[in-house]
Amino acid sequence: MSYAGGRHFLQIPGPTNVPDSVLRAMSAQTIDHRGPEFAELGRAVLDGIKPVFGTQRPVVIYPASGTGAWEAALVNTLSPGDRVLCFETGHFATLWQEMATGLGLEVDFVPGDWRHGVNPEVVAERLVQDTGHTIKAVCVVHNETSTGVTSRVAEVRAAIDAAAHPALLLVDTISSLGSIDYRHDEWGVDVTVAGSQKGLMLPPGLSFNAISEKALNASRSARLPKSFWNWQPILAANERGFFPYTPATNLLYGLREALRLLDAEGLDAVFARHVRHAEATRAAVTGWGLEVLCADEREHSSSLTAIMVPEGHDADKIRAIILDRFDMSLGAGLGKLAGRVFRIGHLGSFNDLMLAGTLAGVQMGLTLAGVRIDPTGLNSALDRLQSL
Numbered sequence: 001m002s003y004a005g006g007r008h009f010l011q012i013p014g015p016t017n018v019p020d021s022v023l024r025a026m027s028a029q030t031i032d033h034r035g036p037e038f039a040e041l042g043r044a045v046l047d048g049i050k051p052v053f054g055t056q057r058p059v060v061i062y063p064a065s066g067t068g069a070w071e072a073a074l075v076n077t078l079s080p081g082d083r084v085l086c087f088e089t090g091h092f093a094t095l096w097q098e099m100a101t102g103l104g105l106e107v108d109f110v111p112g113d114w115r116h117g118v119n120p121e122v123v124a125e126r127l128v129q130d131t132g133h134t135i136k137a138v139c140v141v142h143n144e145t146s147t148g149v150t151s152r153v154a155e156v157r158a159a160i161d162a163a164a165h166p167a168l169l170l171v172d173t174i175s176s177l178g179s180i181d182y183r184h185d186e187w188g189v190d191v192t193v194a195g196s197q198k199g200l201m202l203p204p205g206l207s208f209n210a211i212s213e214k215a216l217n218a219s220r221s222a223r224l225p226k227s228f229w230n231w232q233p234i235l236a237a238n239e240r241g242f243f244p245y246t247p248a249t250n251l252l253y254g255l256r257e258a259l260r261l262l263d264a265e266g267l268d269a270v271f272a273r274h275v276r277h278a279e280a281t282r283a284a285v286t287g288w289g290l291e292v293l294c295a296d297e298r299e300h301s302s303s304l305t306a307i308m309v310p311e312g313h314d315a316d317k318i319r320a321i322i323l324d325r326f327d328m329s330l331g332a333g334l335g336k337l338a339g340r341v342f343r344i345g346h347l348g349s350f351n352d353l354m355l356a357g358t359l360a361g362v363q364m365g366l367t368l369a370g371v372r373i374d375p376t377g378l379n380s381a382l383d384r385l386q387s388l
């Protein structure tokens with residue numbers, strides 16, 4: 001294999017760059033997962049993760065990718081034939097909806113244009129119409145990683161309350177947790193789904209369910225088949241810092257360190273950093289004369305930006321040029337958006353100069369690909385970065 005000096009720029013919207021101290025923490029020797037040293041680790045991560053979700057209630061940690069935690073949220077709370085309300089906000093919302101259908105749920109899938117988040121007014125409308133309360137859960141992807149659109153979860157909660165509807169609220173925060181302000185308890189979310197490989201700055205391999213009391217009660221009568229994902233034995237073992245199976249010990253070492261880093265920076269500062277980087281990225285995009293995919297400024301994502309490429313250009317070719325010339329990976333357009341957008345991830349362990357380098361690489365790549373852009377776009381981003 002050939003070698004090129006310097007570091008690869010990993011600017012996909014997850015997996016993200018893993019801090020050196022997290023990598024070092026994970027390289028420690030694996031220990032007995034039934035011994036006292038493990039119990040200390042287990043307790044540290046199970047307690048330490050709660051503030052990141054904004055919860056005081058239990059969080060289940062699975063040795064699985066985010067898709068597993070999606071399934072866990074559904075099978076623990078619902079029964080065959082239950083109706084769920086889902087919204088076509090993008091590729092991941094579509095996949096979650098397909099999973100729900102595959103598991104034997106009846107899905108009301110509200111169509112969308114992949115440029116907007118969940119419309120709280122539509123949530124209210126649908127729930128008010130459901131006078132028999134046959135809808136058992138509302139599923140929302142907080143941050144659509146395929147589009148760079150962040151749904152307004154607090155407003156969705158308010159819509160459910162305004163309709164006085166008892167449906168559970170299940171929220172996917174896979175690309176927002178630890179990057180975008182999120183409040184499981186305050187917003188009355190019943191199950192929050194998350195993954196390790198984005199804002200938590202870890203490699204892929206862990207995923208999470210934060211669980212409200214209402215969701216836990218629902219789990220006692222939910223009849224969808226489950227075994228590995230079943231919360232009950234996990235929560236029972238977690239009380240002593242253990243897991244009912246062999247846990248991903250080394251990822252948990254990494255999680256302990258990542259939680260220390262988030263705490264040291266302070267969650268509010270972490271969120272503000274992401275807001276700033278997203279603003280600087282949008283300043284570059286509009287400065288170039290290009291369009292951000294997200295069509296509602298209340299819903300701009302702070303963890304990634306999806307950029308529409310002008311007619312006649314292929315976003316994948318632009319990404320290929322940037323990878324080849326500047327050793328930078330950008331996110332592809334997914335599903336319906338294949339070839340039409342590329343995505344810049346600016347989440348996780350990331351700073352101003354990394355963003356400046358990223359945007360410089362994008363600007364050069366667009367120019368090399370023959371896209372007509374205004375090269376002052378980069379300066380607009382730098383102005384934004386130096387202003388705070």
Ligand code: PLP
Pocket residue numbers: 014065066067068092141143144145146172173174175195204
């Ligand atoms: N939901 C969202 C919003 C995602 O971004 C992803 C992955 O990127 C998933 C779900 C699926 O998670 P995983 O690929 O870890 O299974």
